[in-house]
Amino acid sequence: MADTTGTGSTEAAEPLYPADRVARAQRAAGAAGLDALLVSPGPDLRYLTGYAALPLERLTCLVAPAEGDPFLVVPLLEKPAAEASPAGALGIEIVGWAETEDPYALIHQRLRQALAARAGGGRVGLDNHMWAEKVLAFRDALPGTGQELAGGVLGELRMRKSPAEVEALRRAGAAIDSVHASMGEWLRAGRTEAEVARDIADAIVAAGHVTADFVIVGSGPNGASPHHEVSDRVIAAGEPVVVDIGGTTEDGYCSDSTRNYVVGGEPDAGYRKLYEVLLAAQRAQCEAVRPGITAEELDAVGRDRIAEAGYGEYFIHRTGHGIGLETHEEPYIVAGSARALEPGMAFSIEPGIYLPGEYGARIEDIAVCTAEGGERLNLTPRELVVLPG
Numbered sequence: 082m083a084d085t086t087g088t089g090s091t092e093a094a095e096p097l098y099p100a101d102r103v104a105r106a107q108r109a110a111g112a113a114g115l116d117a118l119l120v121s122p123g124p125d126l127r128y129l130t131g132y133a134a135l136p137l138e139r140l141t142c143l144v145a146p147a148e149g150d151p152f153l154v155v156p157l158l159e160k161p162a163a164e165a166s167p168a169g170a171l172g173i174e175i176v177g178w179a180e181t182e183d184p185y186a187l188i189h190q191r192l193r194q195a196l197a198a199r200a201g202g203g204r205v206g207l208d209n210h211m212w213a214e215k216v217l218a219f220r221d222a223l224p225g226t227g228q229e230l231a232g233g234v235l236g237e238l239r240m241r242k243s244p245a246e247v248e249a250l251r252r253a254g255a256a257i258d259s260v261h262a263s264m265g266e267w268l269r270a271g272r273t274e275a276e277v278a279r280d281i282a283d284a285i286v287a288a289g290h291v292t293a294d295f296v297i298v299g300s301g302p303n304g305a306s307p308h309h310e311v312s313d314r315v316i317a318a319g320e321p322v323v324v325d326i327g328g329t330t331e332d333g334y335c336s337d338s339t340r341n342y343v344v345g346g347e348p349d350a351g352y353r354k355l356y357e358v359l360l361a362a363q364r365a366q367c368e369a370v371r372p373g374i375t376a377e378e379l380d381a382v383g384r385d386r387i388a389e390a391g392y393g394e395y396f397i398h399r400t401g402h403g404i405g406l407e408t409h410e411e412p413y414i415v416a417g418s419a420r421a422l423e424p425g426m427a428f429s430i431e432p433g434i435y436l437p438g439e440y441g442a443r444i445e446d447i448a449v450c451t452a453e454g455g456e457r458l459n460l461t462p463r464e465l466v467v468l469p470g
């Protein structure tokens with residue numbers, strides 16, 4: 082069920098990168114017992130500020146203390162870019178450091194009082210993707226201050242998508258759908274997986290992504306390896322081919338969808354049977370999405386069906402992963418996770434059946450939990466696609 086807060090809404094929509102996120106993260110950090118968050122370039126920084134800085138050797142870091150004003154430390158030569166980014170409109174101080182200054186000492190200077198007041202020198206949360214050289218530089222610059230991952234705090238915020246984020250994921254879904262819809266232009270018997278993948282990668286960018294993040298073309302037995310990428314294997318007529326593709330759009334959000342094709346012939350009866358089981362399982366999982374269902378329950382909806390049909394040992398991975406500014410993020414749809422789904426959570430539903438040495442199949446849609454149930458963001462047909470030639 083689509084809500085009406087996307088494009089064309091009569092309400093004033095919240096921007097994709099709203100100004101209150103740093104303040105929300107500060108409160109969450111305080112509630113988690115952290116004295117400050119230190120966030121270097123990557124999806125967390127982009128989520129909090131809209132600034133899509135490249136991770137480089139010079140330190141760029143958002144410093145968000147639990148108490149007090151946040152500030153963004155950037156190399157002086159990158160200050161104009163930071164100011165021109167959405168971060169420049171947040172009302173946060175942007176502190177440039179000159180080539181001969183020590184940005185870690187600068188941050189220590191500003192945090193020293195707050196940390197000194199805390200028992201044991203306090204604790205800071207570092208973004209999960211911070212480079213080790215920066216983690217260790219902070220350890221040296223903030224002696225006695227405990228370090229931990231900020232991912233727990235930031236992941237809780239990031240996994241509940243705003244309507245504007247859902248709309249961004251919907252745009253990404255439509256973009257990758259258009260690539261699957263044109264697959265017959267590139268996927269043909271007699272071509273290698275790598276040749277086909279190069280064309281698909283170009284199409285992913287042409288369809289509205291800034292990068293093609295991955296292209297999996299798994300033909301015949303290669304389709305039985307879920308993370309096979311591509312090879313120089315020549316695709317033969319009548320062979321099943323798993324195509325799992327995704328990219329990142331201009332506004333930072335990711336796409337990810339898998340469809341299954343057969344080119345220039347009919348697959349064998351065993352594959353047809355396997356595919357019908359998989360399709361029924363994936364459909365049942367998509368229909369089961371609703372607030373309150375847990376990740377492990379949703380996993381079981383598909384896994385139980387696949388197991389009942391006798392393929393249980395060939396479904397060798399979790400059902401899915403959250404998606405947003407990263408292709409893989411919380412929440413993971415996996416056995417053992419009692420996390421209850423909530424409106425705004427977005428994740429893949431991608432059961433697969435893989436017969437080693439023969440072939441495999443995986444059907445993958447991105448779904449969003451809504452107040453009423455679930456919405457799929459990938460809308461190309463999930464049935465097996467038989468392409469000519």
Ligand code: ZN
Nearest residue numbers: 325337338445
């Ligand atoms: Zn995928």
Ligand code: ZN
Nearest residue numbers: 337429431445
């Ligand atoms: Zn996926």
